[in-house]
Amino acid sequence: QVQLEQSGSEVKKPGASVKVSCRASGYTFTNYGISWVRQAPGQGLEWMGWISPYTGKTNYAQSVRDRVTMTTETSTSTAYMELRSLRSDDTAVYYCARVSLLHFDVWGQGSLVTVSS
Amino acid sequence: DIQMTQSPSSLSASVGDRVTITCQASQDIRKSLNWYQQKPGKAPELLIFDASNLEAGVTSRFTGRGSGTDFTLTISNLQPEDVATYYCQQYDNLPLFTFGPGTKVDI
Numbered sequence: 094q095v096q097l098e099q100s101g102s103e104v105k106k107p108g109a110s111v112k113v114s115c116r117a118s119g120y121t122f123t124n125y126g127i128s129w130v131r132q133a134p135g136q137g138l139e140w141m142g143w144i145s146p147y148t149g150k151t152n153y154a155q156s157v158r159d160r161v162t163m164t165t166e167t168s169t170s171t172a173y174m175e176l177r178s179l180r181s182d183d184t185a186v187y188y189c190a191r192v193s194l195l196h197f198d199v200w201g202q203g204s205l206v207t208v209s210s
Numbered sequence: 211d212i213q214m215t216q217s218p219s220s221l222s223a224s225v226g227d228r229v230t231i232t233c234q235a236s237q238d239i240r241k242s243l244n245w246y247q248q249k250p251g252k253a254p255e256l257l258i259f260d261a262s263n264l265e266a267g268v269t270s271r272f273t274g275r276g277s278g279t280d281f282t283l284t285i286s287n288l289q290p291e292d293v294a295t296y297y298c299q300q301y302d303n304l305p306l307f308t309f310g311p312g313t314k315v316d317i
Contacts, residue, residue, distance in 0.1 A: 128307070130254075130309075137295075137297065137309060137310075137311050137312045138246075138248075138254065138297055138299075138309040138312070139309065140299075140306070140307040140308065140309060143305070143307075152305035152306065154306065155211075188253055188254070190254075194259070195242070195244075195259075195301045195304075196244045196256055196259035196260075196265075196299075196301075197244070197246070197254075197256060197299075198256050198259075198265065200253040200254055200255065201253065202253055203253055
């Protein structure tokens with residue numbers, strides 16, 4: 094079945110970087126976009142950006158544009174989201190989601206990133 | 211940028227009730243709206259896409275309506291498994307997506 098499997102929890106210090114992975118299975122990876130969404134503790138969903146695995150083209154939300162890089166590795170059907178210069182307010186669960194005709198139809202299980210000194 | 215609002219922010223209802231959640235866009239987004247359900251501790255799941263189309267496998271107790279700036283999600287015959295937070299999401303302002311703040315539904 095169609096699945097997105099994310100990497101595990103991470104604890105990082107302020108100023109560090111984190112790279113979260115999202116491995117796709119059960120479908121042709123290059124046929125769908127991958128979007129990243131985060132959710133701070135007790136808060137709502139925040140869209141961070143998306144990438145086309147076919148073209149490599151990306152679009153980022155203004156709030157993270159200067160600190161985020163989204164990439165894909167088509168040989169392993171894996172998407173990555175790297176966030177730099179981490180701050181305490183980056184503590185959140187990070188989700189990847191498959192983009193199908195402009196809706197997010199399959200989600201990963203989430204990866205908790207904790208930023209703490 | 212397009213701003214999304216939802217009302218109410220939370221509600222409590224009884225099993226069997228009909229519940230309606232409203233989502234409003236700051237400008238005309240035509241029918242470019244999706245609805246997601248997020249149960250506690252879980253990833254969100256797609257319920258409705260393009261304002262009114264039910265995602266495969268989702269119960270027909272969920273109905274989406276609206277266009278332009280005003281949208282609704284209605285849950286008929288509310289069940290215990292519907293306890294969740296519901297989010298609308300616009301995609302008219304591509305390549306950017308925007309989520310609403312969410313509506314928490316309790317029983």
